[in-house]
Amino acid sequence: MLLVGDLVHCPSLGELQILRHHLIVVDPQGRISYIAPAQLLESAKVIEAASEPVTPLPRGSFLVPSFCDLHLHAPQFLYQGTGLHLPLMEWLDAYAYKAEEILDADPALAERVYKRLAVRLIESGTGSVLFFGTIKSETNLILARVMQAAGVRAFVGKLSMDISSRPTYVEKSAEDSLSAARRFIDDCYSQVAHLPAHERLIQPVITPRFIPTCSDKLLSGLGALAAERSVTVQSHMAESHDEVGWVKQERKQDDIDIFEEAGLLTTRTVQAHCTFLDSPSLERMQKSGAAVAHCPLSNSYFSQESFRLREALQRGVKVGLGTDIAGGYSIDIMNSMRQAVIVSRMREGTRLLASGSAEEDQEAMPVSIDWKESLYLATRGGAHALGLSGGVFSIGASFDAQCIHIRDLTTGQGIGALDFFDDAPQIADEWDIDEEVIEKWWSLGDGRNRYAMWVQGREVTRRD
Template identity: 50%
Template sequence: MASPSSDTPAFFISGNFVSTPVLGELEILEDHLLAVNAQGFIAALCPLSSPKAASLLASAEGNEIEHTELPKHSFLLPTFTDLHLHAPQFLYAGTGLDLPLMVWLEKFAFRAEERLDGDEDLAKLVYERLGRRMIECGTGSGLIFGTINPKTNLILASTFLSLGLRAYIGKLSMDQNSSPTYIEPTPSDSLASASSFINSMRSLTSSLPPHRRLVHPVLTPRFVPTCSDELLEGLGELAKKEGVRVQSHMSEARDQVDWVKETRGTGDVEVFERCCLLNSSTTQAHCTFLPQPTIDHLAELGTSIAHCPLSNAYFSSQIFPLRECLDAYIPVGLGSDIAGGYQLDLQVQMRQAVVVARLRDSQVKEDELARREQEGSTSDDETKDLRVSWKESLYLATRGGAMALNENRVGGRFAVGEAFDGQLIQLVDPGTSRGTGSLDFFDLEVGVEGEGALTFEQMMERWWCNGDGRNRKGVWVQGRRLM
């Protein structure tokens, strides 16, 4: 039997489509028809009233092609990408957040990871629940830290592959400054384990068609304190040889930054770059201690950043310079940083990103005003606006995270040729005509449909501020419906 053409629809969805293809810009496509092919890519997207839509629907008549018509006050949004998540730490999320970072790692993180490495049944249970919870939260893709043991990471990969999630999974590499029972003995042992993991991950998906190879290996030096220079240099060479992504933590917390300077004589940015681990295939989490020259340099290198606002509030004494990084065109996405951040839902992270940026803007303006008063300056020059909008945060959670991963045809938007990764958001229950979930305060007679009606954009902002999982009625990854 001949395989279907790449532009032959496997199913249709018609209704409203919302995305942020450009930072700060909301694209609302009302009453459109989307066609998805058998490989899970978008084959067509056009107005429902257009001749093209009529032709597509007419050609499908008699072929029993599924056509889902979305309710009036619903829309499809690209799935979220969690750009920084520790899968084994889901076991204890929301614990010990009063501790300094390095103490917290010793008391909770290393122990949880070691526990899963020693208990396959527990690993399967934790990873299954994590994956299903991600789907419930509308997260279709994740850049994920695993554990030291390659076998445990393959359990993670197999679980997510079975669930249909897109996942970039990293086996931890660490050969110093860890628990005596949770460490790789030598740099060569660590490098051999990382190389073996890459091969095993590729074998896991080698029999699948390319569009179903949704899990990928990522080299993952935990961070500079736990990795010798020899190990980091070897990982840089391995990344180049195998063509795989790299993820780590960088410039996160004061105690971590000071430790690196005391033990290495330089900053961790310089260490990573010297070892060829800062480039367009690298995503670094946190990066709260970044002066402007370093931001500009990272932009030149093409390194992407996972912004974890909730986690940073607990473990960093600085607020991430989000506006400066965006203005420098650094690819930035959002990370939950489970378990440094206690909430897996990226909608929470979006709200936190806006809040902390506004707080930072206010503090910087106050500091500048105090400086001018102290110096007796009469300058009335306005300081840079460091705030971000809800639309920009939505970009970070969708398009921004996808762009940071830089994978072909997975762009966090709705466009012909892109993978169809989407989530269905319902604002109003079509059965009761009441707002869905916590949006039940909608005044439908006046606020949505009557005089003084809310615009679609205003309804979306209300969802962004007040919505929750009750508004999510469907999730697709690579054209496969997961919820």
């Protein structure tokens, strides 16, 4: 596949690159094999030697990497947008466990929910997702099959929990839970074993729900299994005041201590929330190589603290964004980006008001982030946390991308919620994508601007 147009990406935190009129070549395995300005002689030779024609992007559009969602509870999509009035531990009993149990008991409903979830993800430009599933392996295999068919890159976690406040929704013992986790890993890999390696979009994930639902025996067993099979690990850590207090009272340790001792804090680990991690704990996260799924919306509902995002980034902790459906009500990572900036700005305001003097204000490191940094988190940051090569346009990276249509250059009209007021007759030849236009899309854009999306080089959607 050969495409020509404007490319936008964030190779590093805070860095926004606009690559105007570039040729990008995607090989049969879905990886970028060539990228350079289209007007170069070398690019002309590549085009001439190609066995297929060049496809120009629509004028007034650009490519940006597809989004990564590092934390989404697939079964909770069943009741997305409701039930957000309770504290975390009460909410789990009243809504989360109930919905997960319902889907585990009804495979047909699970398939309907997950197919609709795939549609919504693609509409939102999300190409890679780290999923929390349910206890029952078969339900998680449905999730994996549906996402593979839809073309969404899916890391699927079968829940492991041998402790529960809901007697009907729990595994019988640590041994039973470990055996089920091992079988799920094998079954998940087997489900795509017939496909070429580059077409296998699903991976199993070891998923202890969180410390209050897992015995020490189960956690240490999962840590050993993760090391044996070299698979991704995910959980919730230091999420809310009541959860942190429960762990401290019952286990006499902090979350991070327990996960580390169990071998569940590694370079393949993604921990959601982490709002109660202090500076020494963030240092430990960086040393372990574990990543954080920052979920600003659900944190606002269920945590009494805001995640120390700037401090984590300053220390080199890997961070990406998550929607945390249904603890957060929006499946769109664009909203997570905006919320991440808003929360950080509120933290910065609190810091300034609490500081002692103007001199201290100037010397201290601001804790806010800007829109460019949030775009990095939604793309390259998330991909890096998952061990993926995508999230950036470079040779060898997976071509995980979305085409964003900003403006009809014939009429001068913006697409969707975007409006422009310059002289329409002149724009066809003079108008270019710039940082101001991209920021406008970041602030106001929605699904109407999404013209097409690719995952591993495969086109998964295109607007007429």
